[in-house]
Amino acid sequence: MSRRPLASTTERVTTREKKRTRGRERPKLTSASEREPVTVLTPRRRRRRRVLAIVIVAGAALLATTVYVTGQWLLHQSIFRVQHVTVTGEHHETLAQILSATHLGAHPALIDLSQAKLQHDLTMYPWIRSVALIKRWPNSVQLAVHEVSAVAVAYDQHHVLHYVGTDGRDLSVAPKNANFPTLVTSPATLGAKSWPYAGPESAAALVASQLPEAFSPQVRQIIVDARGDVTLQLTTPIKFYLGPATDLNAKFVAVASAIAHATFAAGDLVDVTTPGELSVSGPSSS
Numbered sequence: 001m002s003r004r005p006l007a008s009t010t011e012r013v014t015t016r017e018k019k020r021t022r023g024r025e026r027p028k029l030t031s032a033s034e035r036e037p038v039t040v041l042t043p044r045r046r047r048r049r050r051v052l053a054i055v056i057v058a059g060a061a062l063l064a065t066t067v068y069v070t071g072q073w074l075l076h077q078s079i080f081r082v083q084h085v086t087v088t089g090e091h092h093e094t095l096a097q098i099l100s101a102t103h104l105g106a107h108p109a110l111i112d113l114s115q116a117k118l119q120h121d122l123t124m125y126p127w128i129r130s131v132a133l134i135k136r137w138p139n140s141v142q143l144a145v146h147e148v149s150a151v152a153v154a155y156d157q158h159h160v161l162h163y164v165g166t167d168g169r170d171l172s173v174a175p176k177n178a179n180f181p182t183l184v185t186s187p188a189t190l191g192a193k194s195w196p197y198a199g200p201e202s203a204a205a206l207v208a209s210q211l212p213e214a215f216s217p218q219v220r221q222i223i224v225d226a227r228g229d230v231t232l233q234l235t236t237p238i239k240f241y242l243g244p245a246t247d248l249n250a251k252f253v254a255v256a257s258a259i260a261h262a263t264f265a266a267g268d269l270v271d272v273t274t275p276g277e278l279s280v281s282g283p284s285s286s
Helices: 009-021 043-075 095-102 115-124 187-192 200-209 248-261
Strands: 084-088 128-136 140-147 152-155 161-164 170-173 182-184 219-224 230-234 239-243 269-271 279-281
Touching: 084 095, 095 115, 095 140, 115 128, 152 200, 182 200, 200 219, 200 230, 239 248
Parallel strands: 084 140, 152 182, 182 219, 239 269
Antiparallel strands: 128 140, 152 161, 161 170, 219 230, 230 239, 269 279
């Protein structure tokens, strides 16, 4: 029977030491030289960084200001000033009047022009409703004028005939033979206001603007009182009392139907304030 050879004394001591330390190994501590460096900002470094940030911001602001000032200077040079103006749509104002009112004849910088400002400059001309501006760089402008339409005529307190717009505005003096219905109001209202159709009486202009073709040629006068109640005076002569300028489509249908199918006497007044229930007063009602 074979025997295992005995280990030497040195080998036994080594084996015992390994057994004692097995399972008790501790993590190795990292030395201070092997740790990640931590940056500590001293007060001097903080001040340097703050100064650097201020310098960068100031430099950027200075650069932006320089670019802006240079750009404004360049855009106000003669090459970018208005040299050519094309105006379309003007019928009641001359080109010279429009250039004078908008100062386009003074060759302003193209960059300074705005549609809102030009339209404001032209409010002195009542025929002009709006304008459209097109800039053609480097120095040309196209201005399209949109005018209002006259819907009636009316006399002022000096018995001068004027064109009247949809909103009751006085547009300009009209010739005696202007082919429009005439707005009429009470003598008291006419004498109290320089232009009487800008308040409640503007309802007459609204009615005039919406008269249907079926009977508009027969309307000779549109009479309005201080409350804004409207009466149509026809050429027959018959009057249709509309009352307030509301529900006009229904009232106009009632007027057209009455003209086409009913028989009236001169001087009759037909009340169409309630379109489905017409009432007549005057010679034919007696």
